[in-house]
Amino acid sequence: MRTGIIRIEQNGNGFETALEETRKAAEVWSGLGPNDALRLQLITEEMLCLVRSVTGEIEAGFWIEAEDRKYTMHLLTKTSMDKEKRYQLISSSTSRRNEAAKGFLGKLRDIIEQALAAEVVHDYTEIPYELANDVPGFHPDDEEWDGYERSILRRIVDDIKISIRGGEVEMTVLKSFA
Numbered sequence: 349m350r351t352g353i354i355r356i357e358q359n360g361n362g363f364e365t366a367l368e369e370t371r372k373a374a375e376v377w378s379g380l381g382p383n384d385a386l387r388l389q390l391i392t393e394e395m396l397c398l399v400r401s402v403t404g405e406i407e408a409g410f411w412i413e414a415e416d417r418k419y420t421m422h423l424l425t426k427t428s429m430d431k432e433k434r435y436q437l438i439s440s441s442t443s444r445r446n447e448a449a450k451g452f453l454g455k456l457r458d459i460i461e462q463a464l465a466a467e468v469v470h471d472y473t474e475i476p477y478e479l480a481n482d483v484p485g486f487h488p489d490d491e492e493w494d495g496y497e498r499s500i501l502r503r504i505v506d507d508i509k510i511s512i513r514g515g516e517v518e519m520t521v522l523k524s525f526a
Contacts, residue, residue: 398497403427417525441510448511
């Protein structure tokens with residue numbers, strides 16, 4: 349079985365629809381119990397939050413494929429890729445490599461894309477985050493990503509695959525309830 353592609357937008361439209369489709373897929377398709385259905389919903393939430401946290405945007409397509417009690421969840425989005433985003437995304441995968449880099453041409457393309465990715469420019473004139481807590485009334489606007497979503501996903505799923513080709517990112521998460 350496969351759900352339709354659910355469009356997730358920056359303003360939050362589609363997020364609840366994705367959770368509802370996940371709930372339906374868990375309960376109707378495979379008859380998962382309430383705890384496993386909640387676990388599948390948590391996976392969906394963390395996938396959406398992880399991609400939003402890393403890329404800073406979320407205009408994505410989300411869908412689920414299920415066979416017996418094995419679920420594959422897909423999230424496809426586009427972003428302007430830089431070296432830091434690329435590193436964070438690939439380090440979120442189980443294998444810690446780009447799944448799109450297969451074969452000679454795929455690996456060559458990946459090497460070229462890595463070399464062409466923009467460097468992230470950090471403004472070092474601001475107060476370091478470690479010292480900001482000691483300054484009264486100072487609240488940093490852009491807190492650094494802490495990797496919380498990534499750690500949750502790694503603990504509860506069987507496999508996380510990240511494919512990056514140009515500015516297109518596909519996250520595939522596999523979970524089996526056998």
